Amino acid sequence: MTQQVILAIAQAIGAGKARAIRERASPQEVDELGLLPSDCHSNAEKFASARGGRVVRGWLAGRNFFIPHSVVDLHGVLHEATPVDNALYDACVFVAEKDVPAVDWSKEPPVLFCE
DSSP states (O other): OHHHHHHHHHHHHHTTOOBOOOEEOOHHHHHHHTOOTTOHHHHHHHHHHHHOOEEEEEEEEOSSEEEEEEEEEETTEEEEOSOOOHHHHHTOEEEEGGGSTTOOGGGSOSOEEOO
């Protein structure tokens, strides 16, 4: 299944479905909302509840990896609710699960690597 998942995500990226994550939770929001590293799904729920917007589940796509991930869409702009290293995310794009309908990201490994 892993190869099919990677191919489906790559096709979505090739079809122009990938989006940049434009905003990140501020250090103050991280503290106020109790946002934790490596807890993106819960963080997105907390952020959306406090700031508005809707949680979007999908895949964080880097040069040679894909990670099931959740962000918040607030007025058409993707917001990262999880405290992360900016250098990592500056090199990534996000593909919503609706754009990869054949893949149930919740049943995939935590990280998919490709060569």
